[in-house]
Amino acid sequence: MNVAHLAPLAVVLPFLGAALAFVLIKHPRAQRRVSLGTLTITLALEAWVLASVWTTGPVAVKLGGWEPPFGIVMVVDQFSSLLLVISSAVSLAVLAYATGQGAADGEEGGPVSIFHPTYLILVAGVSNAFLAGDLFNLYVGFEILLTASYVLMTLGGTGSRIRAGITYVVVSVVSSLLFLIAIAMVYGATGTVTLADLALKLGELDPGTQNVLHILLLVAFGIKAAVFPLSFWLPDSYPTAPAPVTAVFAGLLTKVGVYAIIRTETLLFPSERFNTLLLVVALLTMIVGILGAVAQTDIKRMLSFTLVSHIGYMIFGVGLASVLGLAATIFYVIHHITIQTSLFMVAGLVERRGGNSSIARLGGLAKLSPILAVLYFIPAMNLSGIPPFSGFLGKLGLLQAGVADGSAMAYVLVVGAVVASLLTLLVMARVWNRVFWRSTFDAENPDPVLLATAPDASGVRTMRALRSSKHVDATEGRFSGENEIPILPNMMLYSTAGLVVLGLAMTVFAGPLFDLSQHAAAGMLDRMPYIEAVLGAGAGTP
Amino acid sequence: MSVNLTLLLVMGVLYAVGIYLLLERSLTRILLGLMLLANATNLLLLTTGGYAGLAPIFNKDMPASAYNDPLPQAFILTSIVISFAVTAFMLSLIYRAWLLSRADHISVDLEDLRVAQQDLYDDEEDSEIAIEVSDFHENLQPLGKRETIRGMGPRRPRPPHGKEGKG
Numbered sequence: 001m002n003v004a005h006l007a008p009l010a011v012v013l014p015f016l017g018a019a020l021a022f023v024l025i026k027h028p029r030a031q032r033r034v035s036l037g038t039l040t041i042t043l044a045l046e047a048w049v050l051a052s053v054w055t056t057g058p059v060a061v062k063l064g065g066w067e068p069p070f071g072i073v074m075v076v077d078q079f080s081s082l083l084l085v086i087s088s089a090v091s092l093a094v095l096a097y098a099t100g101q102g103a104a105d106g107e108e109g110g111p112v113s114i115f116h117p118t119y120l121i122l123v124a125g126v127s128n129a130f131l132a133g134d135l136f137n138l139y140v141g142f143e144i145l146l147t148a149s150y151v152l153m154t155l156g157g158t159g160s161r162i163r164a165g166i167t168y169v170v171v172s173v174v175s176s177l178l179f180l181i182a183i184a185m186v187y188g189a190t191g192t193v194t195l196a197d198l199a200l201k202l203g204e205l206d207p208g209t210q211n212v213l214h215i216l217l218l219v220a221f222g223i224k225a226a227v228f229p230l231s232f233w234l235p236d237s238y239p240t241a242p243a244p245v246t247a248v249f250a251g252l253l254t255k256v257g258v259y260a261i262i263r264t265e266t267l268l269f270p271s272e273r274f275n276t277l278l279l280v281v282a283l284l285t286m287i288v289g290i291l292g293a294v295a296q297t298d299i300k301r302m303l304s305f306t307l308v309s310h311i312g313y314m315i316f317g318v319g320l321a322s323v324l325g326l327a328a329t330i331f332y333v334i335h336h337i338t339i340q341t342s343l344f345m346v347a348g349l350v351e352r353r354g355g356n357s358s359i360a361r362l363g364g365l366a367k368l369s370p371i372l373a374v375l376y377f378i379p380a381m382n383l384s385g386i387p388p389f390s391g392f393l394g395k396l397g398l399l400q401a402g403v404a405d406g407s408a409m410a411y412v413l414v415v416g417a418v419v420a421s422l423l424t425l426l427v428m429a430r431v432w433n434r435v436f437w438r439s440t441f442d443a444e445n446p447d448p449v450l451l452a453t454a455p456d457a458s459g460v461r462t463m464r465a466l467r468s469s470k471h472v473d474a475t476e477g478r479f480s481g482e483n484e485i486p487i488l489p490n491m492m493l494y495s496t497a498g499l500v501v502l503g504l505a506m507t508v509f510a511g512p513l514f515d516l517s518q519h520a521a522a523g524m525l526d527r528m529p530y531i532e533a534v535l536g537a538g539a540g541t542p
Numbered sequence: 543m544s545v546n547l548t549l550l551l552v553m554g555v556l557y558a559v560g561i562y563l564l565l566e567r568s569l570t571r572i573l574l575g576l577m578l579l580a581n582a583t584n585l586l587l588l589t590t591g592g593y594a595g596l597a598p599i600f601n602k603d604m605p606a607s608a609y610n611d612p613l614p615q616a617f618i619l620t621s622i623v624i625s626f627a628v629t630a631f632m633l634s635l636i637y638r639a640w641l642l643s644r645a646d647h648i649s650v651d652l653e654d655l656r657v658a659q660q661d662l663y664d665d666e667e668d669s670e671i672a673i674e675v676s677d678f679h680e681n682l683q684p685l686g687k688r689e690t691i692r693g694m695g696p697r698r699p700r701p702p703h704g705k706e707g708k709g
Contacts, residue, residue, distance in 0.1 A: 136617060143624045150631055159642045163649050166569065166635055173576050173628055174564070180583050180621055187614065188590035236651055295657055 003052040004059035004076040006045060010084055010127040013042045018120035025113050032099050035116040039095055039123065043088040050081040054516065057529040060133060060196075068534050069197035073133035075534060078520035079330055080130045083259060086334045087130070090251045090341050091123050093499040097345055098244035100491025115155065122148035122248070129256045133534060135183050135193040138260060142179065142224070146172050149253060152245045153237065160240045168237035175223035182216035189213065196534035199267050199527055214269045221264065225257025227315055228285040231308045235292065238307075239300035239357075243348025246300060250307050251341030255333055258314045262329065265318050266524040278319030279409050285312030286420035293427045299347045299357045299435070302427055306383065307340055309420055313398055316413050320401050326521035328397030331514055335382075335390040335506055342379045342499040346372065349496060350435060352487055355449025359431060362450060364440030371493065373436045378500050380432065382507075384425035390506040395421060397514065545589045553589070556582035567647045569636045573629065580625035587614045587621065 017038030024031040053059060058077035062068060098115065125145030132138040150172070154165035187193055189209055190201040202210060219230070226234040234254070238246050265278070289309025296302035314336070317329030351357040353369050366373040382389035395417065402414040434443075440450060506513065523529045532538070556578050563575030595610035640646055 136620075140620065147624070147627055147631070150628070154635065154638075157638050157642075160652075162635060162639045162642060163651070166632075166639065166648060169628070169632060169635065170564075170572055170576065173632075174579075176624075177576075177579050177583055180617075181586060183617070184583065184587045184590050184614070187587075187617075193613075236654070239653070297657065298653060301653060301657075 002059055004049050004081075005061050007049050007059075007076040007081070007084075007131055008061055008063065008074055010042055010046050010049075010088070011124050011131065013038055013045070014120040014124035014127065018117040018124065021120060022117040025117075028102075028113055031113060031116050032102075035095060035120055036092070036099065038120060039088060039092040042123070042127075043085070043092055046081065046084045046088050049076060050078075050085045053078055053081050055519075057523060058533040060534040068133070069192050069194035072137055073194060073196075073534055074131040074137075075133040075195070075530065076131065077523065077530065077533075078516055079262075079524060080259075082330070082334060082516065082520070083130050083255070083337075084127055086337050087126050087252050087255075088123065089502060090337055090499065091119075091126075091248055093495045093502075094244050094248040094251075094341060094345065095119060096495035096498075097247070097348075097492050098242075100489040100495065101242075101244060101348075114151065118148050118151045119248075121145075122152065122252075126252050126256055130259060133195055135186060135195060135198065139176070139179055139183060142256070142260075143176060145253065145256065146176065149249060153241050153249075155242055155245065164237040164240040167233055171223065171233040171237075175220050178216060178223070179220035182213060182220055185216065186213055194534065195263065195267055196531045199270075199531055200535075202268055203271075210269065210271075211273065214264070214274060217264050217268070218261065218274065221257050221260040222281075223257075224254070225261055225315075226254050226308050226311055227257075227261075227281055228288050228308070228312070231285065231289065231311070234308055235301055235304040238304045239298065243344065243351065246304075247341045247344035247348065250303070250344050251337045254307065254311055255337055258311065258318075258333060261315070262318055262326070262524075265321070266326070267527060267530060270525070270527060272321055275319050275321055276409060278315055279413055282312045282315035282319055283413055283416045285309065285315060286416055287312075290420045290423040290427070294423060296427075297359050299350060299359060299431060300344070302359075302431065303340070303343055303347055306424055306427065309424065310336055310340070310383070312420065313395065313417060316417060317398050317401060319413075320405050320410065321525070322401055322405060323518060323521045323525055324397065324404060325401035326525060327514065327518040328394060328401050330517040330520055331390075331397060331510075332394035334513070335394045335503070338499060338503045338506060339379045339382050339391065342496060342503060343376075343383065345492075345496040345499065346376045346379065349488060349492060350376070352492075354435070355447035359434045360444040361447045362435040363438045363443035363446060364436075364450075366436035368440070368450075369488065371497075372488070375493075375496050375500055376436065377432065379503055380428040382503055384428050385421045386425070388507060390503065390510055393507070393510045393514070546593065549585055549589050553582050553585040556585065569639060569646050569648065572648075573632045573636060576632070577625070577629055580621065584618045584621055587617050590614050 017034055020038075021031045021034050024034060053076055058075050060068065061074040061076065063072045063074060066072070095116075098119070102115070122145050125141050125143070125148060127141075128144060129138055129141030132141050150165065150169050153168055154161050183193060186198065186202075189205055190198060192198060192201060202213070205213075223230040223233075238249055241249065286309050289305055289307075289312060293302045293305035293309060296305060310332075313332055314329050317325040317332065320326075347357060349372055350362065350365065353372060354362045354365060356362060378389075382391045385391040385395045398417060399414050402410040402417070440446060443450070560575045560578035560582055563571045563578065566572060566575070591611035591614035596604065596608050598609040598612040636646065643649065
């Protein structure tokens, strides 16, 4: 028996952990241990699974022993197991961050204790979506993670979160309904929902029917992946959520949509019917997204727009439909999950340190908190694609794939990708200049928290070591209260630093990772290894 | 594959009404629209199973074509459960929105407004350093205008406790 057969545990374990965490809802400390322990075990297991499929082809796990295409099947291949490992590592870091925040703010016993079970269910849903071997199971995975995300998005139920939450829920429900309609039509046309079986049967359909099914799936996944023009909901809803929630959403949720698009384009509809459309959409996503970021004055909203913009890079690689393009996309996906999440985590820390996330109200943080400056600078340069970071390597792969493609459209995309990258550098540098580099007193409307902790004009720091709420003006509600609230809890700093280091490790081990991506991409474009793993040898040949 | 025309017509009407309601600004109507759309999709799933047949309990003497296709019904059950959960959650969201703002419609994103109203030219760096560093800097809009930007307007006095039930 192969280790890969243990992969369904990546879904089961978080569910069990969620149940246990729910039982322990009155015991925050035990609850924290359960959820952190569950995710650590899950991550170890997934790393083991990844090691076992590193060089081999896909492995199909037949749940309940039912033979596909009749039973439910989960498929573990290099791409899905790589994504599992990265997503679990990122969610573990964010959980540690949230735990640090919750412990620091003394929210024990409050409604926030619902956070841990919901978070684990979100992780289970993400894992389920990555492992799903049939379209309906993919839908169920999406619904699990979306329902959990509705709860996380509106934690606390403040006015702005409710407003953003309603937009988010309605848009997500509509995209899920579109997905369900697509499933119904696919089932009506072929009589199956197993991906491998569909891969064989969809090609035999009438081209018109294929077009309808293809475009329905792309629209449904495009909303989830926040591809322009279906991306309007994302910058509207993400920034209002609590910092750890935004971080994990930015890292994982859109990537599940990208994953589904990649599967649709490689496995279900390998024909190049909509590739030009994908390229156009990718270009618009990159450019419109980053122009939106340029206009923002709030760090979190700006990051949300860069998130949208960089989804465009991934769609670019998918639209090229070459091994190199797809490999670069896979590499870019795992790079972007790590980097975007760490940037949102740093934004949460900046908001804690400076009292605000608006650029106009911050300044001088490089002096006030050098570690925060380092933690921001590295992923910011990484995201902008400055050599030698992984962002540069991923973009380089995409540009090479674009040039290798050689069509006029691909060259336009190459130029667009470079422009979007430069504009990313612009917005990242602007945040750096204003929030970190300039003096606190140059800020347009400095936040009271920031002023209380900054040195005065003669350079004397009145309150250098601000550690607790007792030292801050009680009129600023955020830090008032009876408990001492450390402004930058160690656990939050360490977890953010851990993720930044993971991003750096991706740069160091870019060679093996890119080889793996290339291997995975070749297998996915060939399709036969996947189909034969699920349906048995010789299934693909008529 | 043969389909039931009545089901198709009902489905079409449900989709049409659902989409119309979804485009409203009132939250309750949006929720009703989503519920109708979910039910229309369930009907669509049902029609993919073909004509009604016998319950799919295996019997050796029965030809396979006499059975109904059970798979779409399993899909529908799952989808009903999911839409039930989401509807319940939406209702709680709407109730919370009502508690907070006494309004049953989607409000405007304030940050969006702020971004839209900022100057086109953004004098980038520290070309002029603000001397006054108070919270109420002169660059800000006058107080009265600011309130309208934030979408709050002058706060309406809440009705006395006994008369709230009418809304």
